[in-house]
Amino acid sequence: MVIVKRKELTLAERLYIPEVLRxxxxxxxxxxxxxxTRQYPEEPIPSxxxxxxxxxxxxxxxGTLRCVSCGMCEIACPAYAITIDGHEIDRxxxxxPERFEIDFLRCILCGFCEEACPKEAIWMSDxxxxxxxxxxxxxxxxxxxxxxxxxxxxxxxxxxxINDRWRTFSST
Amino acid sequence: MxxxxxxxxxxxxxxxxxxxxxxxxxVDVPNYCYHPGLTPVGSCRIxxxxxxxxxxxxxxxxxxxxxVSEGMIVDTNSEAAHETRRECxxxxxxxxxxxxxxxxxxxxxxxxxxTYAEGQSSGQSSEPRQNFEKRKSLGDKIVLDQxxxxxxxxxxxxxxxxxxxPQLTVAGLGSRSRIETxxxxxxxxxxxxxxxxxxxxxxxxLKNFRFKARxxxxxxxxxxxxxxSRGCSVSVEVLRQGEVKRIRPRxxxxxxxWWICDTGRFSSDRANPExxxxxxxxxxxxxxxxxxxxxxxxxxxxYRAHDGHLLVVSPWVTVEEGEALLELAASLKTEPIFLSPTxxxxxxxxxxxGDPCPNRRGLMDLGFIxxxxxxxxxLLSTAETATLFGERIVELIGPxxxxxxxxxxxxxxxxxxxxxAPAIAVHCGIASWVExxxxxxxxxxxxxxxxxTRPAPAGVRQPLSLIEGLLAAQExxx
Ligand code: SF4
Ligand code: SF4
Ligand code: SF4
Ligand code: FES
Numbered sequence: 001m002v003i004v005k006r007k008e009l010t011l012a013e014r015l016y017i018p019e020v021l022r023x024x025x026x027x028x029x030x031x032x033x034x035x036x037t038r039q040y041p042e043e044p045i046p047s048x049x050x051x052x053x054x055x056x057x058x059x060x061x062x063g064t065l066r067c068v069s070c071g072m073c074e075i076a077c078p079a080y081a082i083t084i085d086g087h088e089i090d091r092x093x094x095x096x097p098e099r100f101e102i103d104f105l106r107c108i109l110c111g112f113c114e115e116a117c118p119k120e121a122i123w124m125s126d127x128x129x130x131x132x133x134x135x136x137x138x139x140x141x142x143x144x145x146x147x148x149x150x151x152x153x154x155x156x157x158x159x160x161x162i163n164d165r166w167r168t169f170s171s172t
Numbered sequence: 173m174x175x176x177x178x179x180x181x182x183x184x185x186x187x188x189x190x191x192x193x194x195x196x197x198x199v200d201v202p203n204y205c206y207h208p209g210l211t212p213v214g215s216c217r218i219x220x221x222x223x224x225x226x227x228x229x230x231x232x233x234x235x236x237x238x239x240v241s242e243g244m245i246v247d248t249n250s251e252a253a254h255e256t257r258r259e260c261x262x263x264x265x266x267x268x269x270x271x272x273x274x275x276x277x278x279x280x281x282x283x284x285x286x287t288y289a290e291g292q293s294s295g296q297s298s299e300p301r302q303n304f305e306k307r308k309s310l311g312d313k314i315v316l317d318q319x320x321x322x323x324x325x326x327x328x329x330x331x332x333x334x335x336x337x338p339q340l341t342v343a344g345l346g347s348r349s350r351i352e353t354x355x356x357x358x359x360x361x362x363x364x365x366x367x368x369x370x371x372x373x374x375x376x377x378l379k380n381f382r383f384k385a386r387x388x389x390x391x392x393x394x395x396x397x398x399x400x401s402r403g404c405s406v407s408v409e410v411l412r413q414g415e416v417k418r419i420r421p422r423x424x425x426x427x428x429x430w431w432i433c434d435t436g437r438f439s440s441d442r443a444n445p446e447x448x449x450x451x452x453x454x455x456x457x458x459x460x461x462x463x464x465x466x467x468x469x470x471x472x473x474x475y476r477a478h479d480g481h482l483l484v485v486s487p488w489v490t491v492e493e494g495e496a497l498l499e500l501a502a503s504l505k506t507e508p509i510f511l512s513p514t515x516x517x518x519x520x521x522x523x524x525x526g527d528p529c530p531n532r533r534g535l536m537d538l539g540f541i542x543x544x545x546x547x548x549x550x551l552l553s554t555a556e557t558a559t560l561f562g563e564r565i566v567e568l569i570g571p572x573x574x575x576x577x578x579x580x581x582x583x584x585x586x587x588x589x590x591x592x593a594p595a596i597a598v599h600c601g602i603a604s605w606v607e608x609x610x611x612x613x614x615x616x617x618x619x620x621x622x623x624x625t626r627p628a629p630a631g632v633r634q635p636l637s638l639i640e641g642l643l644a645a646q647e648x649x650x
Contacts, residue, residue: 070273071386083412086383094307095274095383118273 047126049158055102055113056125057142058149058156065146066121069097073113073122081106082113102145104130104138114159123152123159175244184240191219191235194248201248202257202286204264204372205324206236209430210333213237216324217260218286222250232256258290265295267302267347268373269319277374279387283322304350311358313434314368314376318350321375327351327367334431335363335522351375362524365437366430369420380441381418385411394422396612396620397436398488398530398563398605402523403614404428404436408443408606408625416443416606416625427618433524443606445589450631452590452599459592459599464633465641467598471584472645474557474597478582481506482555484548484569485540486562486587487513487529489635490610490622494531494538496639497561503646504559509551510535512542513568525615528568534613549573557582562635563604566591586638602635603628610636 012018038045047053055073058066069086087098113122125147132138149156173186177199184193189212194201204216214237223238224230224245232252247253264283272278287294304318323342328351331339339359343352353359368376390409397404397419405424411417419440421432451467452459475481481504485497489510501508512529519526529535536542543551548569552558558581560566566574566587577583577595590599602608607628612620628634 068274069383070278071389072273074386075388085385088383092306093274 041129045128047154049154051126051128051155052109052111052124053126053128054104054107054109054124054130055111055122055145056127056147056152057100057145058121058123058152059146060149064091065096065142066119066149067097067100067117068093068095068119068121069100070118072116072118076112076116077107078110078112079106079108081108097142100142100145102140104140105135120156123155125152125155173240173242175240175242175246177246178248186240188240189236190221190223190233190238190240190244190246193240194221194235194246199248201235202282202289203236204282204322205326207326207329207370207430210326210329210370213325213329216264216322218257218264220253220256220260222247222253254290257286258292261287261290261292262295262297264322266297266299267304267319268295268322269301270294271320274383275320275374276377276382276387277320277371281374282372302347309358309379310353310376311360311364313364313379313438314359315379315382316351317375317377320373321351321371322373323349323351324372326370326372327376330367330370334366335361337361340367362433362435362518362520363431363522365434366421366432369430378418378437380438385417390417391625393623393625395606395622395625396530396614397432397439398612398622399433399436399439399528400518400523401525401527401529401532401615402427403530403612403618403620404432404523405620406432406436408440408623410606410626413626414444416440419443426616427614427620428523431523433518433520433522435518435524443604445604447589448629448632449590449599449601450629450633451601454597459596464600464631464638467600468638468641468645470598471559472642474582474584475504475646478556480554480556482551482558483508484543484551484558484560484565485510485535486560486565486568487511487531487535488563488565488605489535489561490531490608490612491534491538492610493562493635493639494535494540496636496643498538498540499643500559500639500646503643508538508540509543509548510540511545511548511565511568513545527615530614530620531612533615533617534611537613545569545573552577552581552583555581557584559584559586561586561639563588563602586635600638601629601632602638603632607632608634608636 069084071084074082074084081103083101084097085099086095088094089096111124114124173184174181175184177194182197191201191206201219203219206212214234217234219235220232221235222230223233306317306319308316310316328340340351340353342349344350368378390411392407392409395406395408397406404427405422407420407422409418419437421430423430451462451464453462453467483501483506487510498508515526518524571591574593579594581595582597583595585596585599586602588604605622606625609623614620
């Protein structure tokens, strides 16, 4: 057992008023100093190239998904957040997801899916906000996940640069 | 005969090639064209191992075309063997698309496995790849991707040697060789599906499974096929505890060896019926959902109120369920009858017996009496209550005759899915053959086990527990 001894208050402290005035001085002083807080969400957080937000699916220029539903991210995901069902399509690349769901209640934004993808189809976007009134609404399907590749370009360039660096390191 | 494999002395069967001797002793030797069920042709050359016989210097040979000899010393991992295998892979990968992310074989593809094992993930050649047809339909069941084919000729030999009706051939010469059907005809026969299991790569795929699931997501359990009285050993493969996505053969020396027929294989499509219900009871507005207990109560009170009971069980009930049903028949003072439908025209010389009764032998041995659907209909028209028990019984009697039965008959149906015939007073859903365990005895007396690969839908009970419920109520009365 630990006995905490209460500090004896000095006379000035017991008089109350001087202490209140001291507190007010700090408050008033801070009022005229530059702000260090942000008016979120009106003032959004700027993203940098290393921002690792929620995963999104990249689209090609013609609006088709890059994803071929190979299931690599599904199996890499440590949170079991991804569910994919594929189907056959008529394009030269014969397969596409029919259902691609990420359960954002499970996703821990680890980025393993991005790393696992052999088709450069899933990227960690700079989108971080997540809110809904139902649990179902937080399971995103293809429509909510797809983004033109250009919207993800900053991240794509960054990851490629880092990967290249690792490749040069490991080969020397 | 004794040989030494990787420093270990092992006893081998002299009638089998060296590769089989290695496999029997759990030493992996890569192979594409070799399959234990087909004649070895030695065309892919991936199975090379280093062998030393007597005083002769060691040499690298194709294990699938080399007979074993006394005192042979085999090294499957020598540098020379790996070097030769790598060279073979180089040739196999020259025109191979390596589109594994799209390919259905990924995860169970031996080309993938051995390429990784040899430490290179793609071919080194900078020549442009040759293009072939990527989506060639071979009839209503199978698609051929000629680009992925490594020309092992297993599929060709399957039709030549197993069904003995050649349908495929290697067409073209040299690097333009490819697999084709004779005269571009569609494949026929009830054993086509086997070539998709045989194909070591993703060149032959099933239309009904194509791109539907990644193989590592499938939960696989050993079971027995119920489509005929052969009872082939199969593996039932289920995706996310829900749909059965495919059914594949499981090696069984005595019954089906490596093969199954397409009727059994494509029964996967029938293993996922819609509209499963725990129990339905006839009310004023037709069949209404109710608690299973209430349904059983209604059945047993009808047993008490009426005479002239009839109990007909489906040939799909297991031996265990059959034993319990015998007791029920005894307590109802009625003959135990099982429905024995007329053999279908699917009978052939290979596996299919044409008889759609997976447990005929088991039920006969228990003392059930076989009756044809006509005889059963006859009996139904004179009974006061009739209990139809077991999977597929509606289908095997025929939905129309059941529909025509008079409402004076109280019909109790225990089947996976039912119909809305006016005579049906109670319908209890039961777990299907992919949701319950048990034993079937095949036509030659081999015991086949079925295993639950997925849970039954919520509330749907195991047949055995329903029979026990009925028996308990019967005993309480007596
Ligand atoms: S970021 Fe991580 S947790 Fe989220 S979906 Fe991707 S792999 Fe799963
Ligand atoms: S056949 Fe095998 S190696 Fe070829 S694409 Fe398919 S999985 Fe990959
Ligand atoms: S289609 Fe498959 S089984 Fe037939 S030769 Fe090609 S790789 Fe072999
Ligand atoms: S497995 Fe021996 S040559 Fe193909």
